[in-house]
Amino acid sequence: MVNVGVLGATGMVGQRFIQLLENHPDFEVTALAASSRSAGKRYEDATTWYMNNEMPESVKDIEVIETTPEAMDNDVDIVFSSLPADFALTVEKAYAKDYVVASNASAHRMKKNIPLVIPEVNPECLDMIDAQQKENDWDGFIVTNPNCSTIALALTLKPIVDNFNVNSVRVSTMQAVSGAGYNGVPSMAIIDNLVPYIGGEEEKMESESLYLLGKFDGSDVINADFKLSASCHRVPVIDGHTEAVFIELDDKFDIDDVADKMANFKGLPQELNLFSAPENPVIVKNENDRPQPRMDRNAGNGMAVTVGRLREDQAFDNSFKYVLVGHNTVRGAAGASILNAELINDKIL
Amino acid sequence: MVNVGVLGATGMVGQRFIQLLENHPDFEVTALAASSRSAGKRYEDATTWYMNNEMPESVKDIEVIETTPEAMDNDVDIVFSSLPADFALTVEKAYAKDYVVASNASAHRMKKNIPLVIPEVNPECLDMIDAQQKENDWDGFIVTNPNCSTIALALTLKPIVDNFNVNSVRVSTMQAVSGAGYNGVPSMAIIDNLVPYIGGEEEKMESESLYLLGKFDGSDVINADFKLSASCHRVPVIDGHTEAVFIELDDKFDIDDVADKMANFKGLPQELNLFSAPENPVIVKNENDRPQPRMDRNAGNGMAVTVGRLREDQAFDNSFKYVLVGHNTVRGAAGASILNAELINDKIL
Amino acid sequence: MVNVGVLGATGMVGQRFIQLLENHPDFEVTALAASSRSAGKRYEDATTWYMNNEMPESVKDIEVIETTPEAMDNDVDIVFSSLPADFALTVEKAYAKDYVVASNASAHRMKKNIPLVIPEVNPECLDMIDAQQKENDWDGFIVTNPNCSTIALALTLKPIVDNFNVNSVRVSTMQAVSGAGYNGVPSMAIIDNLVPYIGGEEEKMESESLYLLGKFDGSDVINADFKLSASCHRVPVIDGHTEAVFIELDDKFDIDDVADKMANFKGLPQELNLFSAPENPVIVKNENDRPQPRMDRNAGNGMAVTVGRLREDQAFDNSFKYVLVGHNTVRGAAGASILNAELINDKIL
Amino acid sequence: MVNVGVLGATGMVGQRFIQLLENHPDFEVTALAASSRSAGKRYEDATTWYMNNEMPESVKDIEVIETTPEAMDNDVDIVFSSLPADFALTVEKAYAKDYVVASNASAHRMKKNIPLVIPEVNPECLDMIDAQQKENDWDGFIVTNPNCSTIALALTLKPIVDNFNVNSVRVSTMQAVSGAGYNGVPSMAIIDNLVPYIGGEEEKMESESLYLLGKFDGSDVINADFKLSASCHRVPVIDGHTEAVFIELDDKFDIDDVADKMANFKGLPQELNLFSAPENPVIVKNENDRPQPRMDRNAGNGMAVTVGRLREDQAFDNSFKYVLVGHNTVRGAAGASILNAELINDKIL
Structure with missing residues (x-):
């Protein structure tokens, strides 16, 4: 199992990530980051749950952490980002030093060496990742999905x-x-x-x-x-x-x-x-x-x-x-990032 | 005042005609035709009123008549039609022998000599009316408005x-x-x-x-x-x-x-x-x-x-x-027919 | 497996029955009855499917039959009825001669010897069934669920x-x-x-x-x-x-x-x-x-x-x-009849 | 004509006040107060208009003022308040020194000597006003309408x-x-x-x-x-x-x-x-x-x-x-305050 984190975990797309990752055969949610207002609380206490089915038991007791790489345990490999674009701009880069960032945010889309990918459409763009890591001297990298x-x-x-x-x-x-x-x-x-x-x-x-x-x-x-x-x-x-x-x-x-x-x-x-x-x-x-x-x-x-x-x-x-x-929030957001991560997990990690 | 009738008077567009014609300076609703199920009843009794404001007092007591020219008083000059297309096909022609038919139905749109008119767009098409009357030996005529x-x-x-x-x-x-x-x-x-x-x-x-x-x-x-x-x-x-x-x-x-x-x-x-x-x-x-x-x-x-x-x-x-x-039901339906009738009343009648 | 039929199978509650019975461990849908307009057609061809998930493969090719006991195969044990109340009044009795009728229709609710049951609330009313069968000389019986x-x-x-x-x-x-x-x-x-x-x-x-x-x-x-x-x-x-x-x-x-x-x-x-x-x-x-x-x-x-x-x-x-x-259409309709049938299947059949 | 002001003029109930006061025979809107963000702007520029009909011409050019009695011209007699309850608590009292405050806010409802009035229901409660003025040494007063x-x-x-x-x-x-x-x-x-x-x-x-x-x-x-x-x-x-x-x-x-x-x-x-x-x-x-x-x-x-x-x-x-x-926003809010003011204008002013 690959341990994964969710940035923006209390928001609507963050919740969709958690919902879609429940019972995932390869990914296990172990880290949930949100604003400092939520940090330190149990996820269940920090969150007004908007999904139509119940909050997965497995995340209820996770302690929400601040949205900074330092707060993240080292055993996480992939972080899913549903951060607002302006915040994502700086934060996702910080995570990319050590983590794979599969981002639904628009901040880094279509930037040089940062793949914007739909796995069925242009998976070859993942080949940009090497250049991205070299250019930035990162162990991790950012991959984005479209709007x-x-x-x-x-x-x-x-x-x-x-x-x-x-x-x-x-x-x-x-x-x-x-x-x-x-x-x-x-x-x-x-x-x-x-x-x-x-x-x-x-x-x-x-x-x-x-x-x-x-x-x-x-x-x-x-x-x-x-x-x-x-x-x-x-x-x-x-x-x-x-x-x-x-x-x-x-x-x-x-x-x-x-x-x-x-x-x-x-x-x-x-x-x-x-x-x-x-x-x-x-x-x-x-x-x-x-x-x-x-x-x-x-x-x-x-x-x-x-x-x-x-x-x-x-x-x-x-x-x-x-x-x-x-x-729009499954294939068009959280599911898109997850499919990107599955492709990366299969081909790259 | 020109006396006018409404065909399909109990339906939704029929009601819109009645609503828009309330307080009209030139047109007075004096005849309301509907299905035989409604004929013979007071309009108020025959109708489930769907408009947001109240049914005009002036129509409540009008006795609904059958949708046939024979049921219509001779002092009516213009009939507004919101009949279903298939029924309009035969009925509107029967009325056109004696009445001006301003129709919102699609039955006769774009037919030879029957004007399809938006007064701001192609009022010149009303010139077809002469040919229409001659061709059919009608005293009245049909004018239609678009979808x-x-x-x-x-x-x-x-x-x-x-x-x-x-x-x-x-x-x-x-x-x-x-x-x-x-x-x-x-x-x-x-x-x-x-x-x-x-x-x-x-x-x-x-x-x-x-x-x-x-x-x-x-x-x-x-x-x-x-x-x-x-x-x-x-x-x-x-x-x-x-x-x-x-x-x-x-x-x-x-x-x-x-x-x-x-x-x-x-x-x-x-x-x-x-x-x-x-x-x-x-x-x-x-x-x-x-x-x-x-x-x-x-x-x-x-x-x-x-x-x-x-x-x-x-x-x-x-x-x-x-x-x-x-x-769609004012400019796009009843109001369109009424504006056609106002133009005809001004230029032709 | 108990073979079951659905009466009113093309309607909305009928479809809910079919949806809920997909993958049922004890009941298998083998008969679908609807109006004579639908009879003779494949279920898929006869039906505008309203449910949010796809029509189960298992029912697509079932030939819709008329809503009469004679059209039903003898190997069916239970029929679920989502018929309109007036039609249910006579038809359900005809089925009850040979079949267990678990009905969502209001026709026979609260009638002498016909149980109106919610299994968690008044299961003891199923004891009426004996009297019902004797009174009518039926091999089957009718059980109803509430509104x-x-x-x-x-x-x-x-x-x-x-x-x-x-x-x-x-x-x-x-x-x-x-x-x-x-x-x-x-x-x-x-x-x-x-x-x-x-x-x-x-x-x-x-x-x-x-x-x-x-x-x-x-x-x-x-x-x-x-x-x-x-x-x-x-x-x-x-x-x-x-x-x-x-x-x-x-x-x-x-x-x-x-x-x-x-x-x-x-x-x-x-x-x-x-x-x-x-x-x-x-x-x-x-x-x-x-x-x-x-x-x-x-x-x-x-x-x-x-x-x-x-x-x-x-x-x-x-x-x-x-x-x-x-x-309202699961616990309040189709699911209610199915739970009644499950209770009957466990306790009576 | 009585000059009137609206407090909270850019909000939804504020807009309803303005809409209802258009063409009022006795009241003329001459002052519009809102947050400091809006103050100084033309009302039309300060406002996203939510009403279904157009903003009245007469208010478009009024310069929005801060929500403080000092900003108000002396020729205003009545102010209508659609302020949030917490803000209304202090502000309405400040206005009451000089103005009649007809308030839709809940801040002062059912307080000693402040009438909570529906004119058809309990107009006699306006008799509290004397005591209110004396108690506070105000020239104006507050009257409220219910939720x-x-x-x-x-x-x-x-x-x-x-x-x-x-x-x-x-x-x-x-x-x-x-x-x-x-x-x-x-x-x-x-x-x-x-x-x-x-x-x-x-x-x-x-x-x-x-x-x-x-x-x-x-x-x-x-x-x-x-x-x-x-x-x-x-x-x-x-x-x-x-x-x-x-x-x-x-x-x-x-x-x-x-x-x-x-x-x-x-x-x-x-x-x-x-x-x-x-x-x-x-x-x-x-x-x-x-x-x-x-x-x-x-x-x-x-x-x-x-x-x-x-x-x-x-x-x-x-x-x-x-x-x-x-x-709820006419009889239940702005219209309620206006009717209170009309009664006051008729009986008291």
């Missing part, structure tokens, strides 16, 4: 980009409130309403997606060369981001072929049979009213993205449209 | 099409449940959820918009020649459709110029000062989290469309994006 | 009634929309709203609770002699009924003693270790903002009722208040 | 208490999220959920109601002598508190008589024809599924309380039940 809405989109784009020449992508999102944290979206803002703006989200989707679907030349990532534009919106849904995608290819295509390539897409996690890897990263549904967040967010234990309404776009040449749903 | 999501989109596209060369439009909608009628969307389908499909909606948006923004050559409409693709979705909002719009122009543009043209757009109803015409058909907001359905649907008494998040699209040349909110 | 809101209430009242002298109970409910069936509550009725009326619900709660907590004298049930009044309301929650309970005792009491009696309450299903029996039928929470439907409805796999806010009622002598949450 | 859920309840109890001998009242509430302020209830807490706890609410309802329905002996209030118990819960509704009420009388009664007394109840504001007074403070509906918050909260411009489901309670002697809906 929640990006992950779901990129997973569905990967089999398309691999098999067709993509000219352009436009995506309009309908995102769940959990993406903003427990207190992020007031009920006054979202009951009988929606909010057509999520700060920084469109920029993240546009830049991260092209990086993930680009090429790693052994030293740098060369972004994919298609165009991608996003419009991001918050809707009254607890979990599960929905995205309406418009795709234009360079060439003629067969829509059944697209469906086929998506449905049969497998990546390295499936090949390696990683614990959190869904059997199919992309599930294609034929019912015309799917995917729906409440019905489909838990597909593949929340690690699969469900695609539906895949159809030719009659208005444009060589174009098609689809809708996807992905679980 | 709810189309109206809001077309109103915002009009000042763009008039001032710029539009190459393509993609629109992703987040539509209110009232658009499906009172019983249309079960709560089980939409709480903590959304439904990424609305039957026929995308086809209507795509075809009606190009018609409305096309050219009437005196006999036929030549569709606008840009490309338009829609993806339509239902969200947990009572009233107010939200639409995320991606626009590609043929040429360079200035984004402030687009905002300016939208904000200052006026049409014939504004010029004629029609009773239901909003001062500005399109309101442009600068706050980055607007428009929101609960906050903006009632702008201009529900007859204005609110645009926000107007921004350049960095991913594409000559492109910009925006979000709009329009009230 | 969803009654079950949750009665489970929490049982340890109180057993240990204290209850004078009166008043209960105000906040019930989930799933209780009305998939199409039962339009979204227009419940978004930013609630409906303070559920037809027949108050009468069921008031009469069924007194029966369940009464005494079976070997031939008839003598109702409990305290007073019980209910006010029932529908709120925008998918699953999980919440009930605010006001209790007046005849005597002084200690509030910790009440909590203790509830938390340690066990019934026959716990003693017999029945498969669907929760470890504790009533869970008592101390956090002041619990129970909440989304957080607590799945306690004990949906078979436990969670109580919180247990507090003395300062306004009245010998009085206390609490709030409960129970899963 | 939102109390006001709606007390208005419906008043005609009952006046006409029948009430023995006990139990009330279970389903309260709107706006009652907690814009950021008070996270969407994560309330979508597909409810929260069965509102801090301090039950205590306020129980104590304030007995005060309001008690007797003022010229010096002190002697509480009403019936028993009243509350259980308070938050549901996913924007505006409009719903309350299920169980009432036990000492004597036999006729349910139609109760309905009649409620429906015909009028108080001093109706007699004086105060501007914000609804024609009927209590509206009684016969439809069995009313009142509903979205449909009934705006009755009487949000100043009337709607009662429905008035029915005998079969379980108890001399008992009945009903459900009420009242607008």
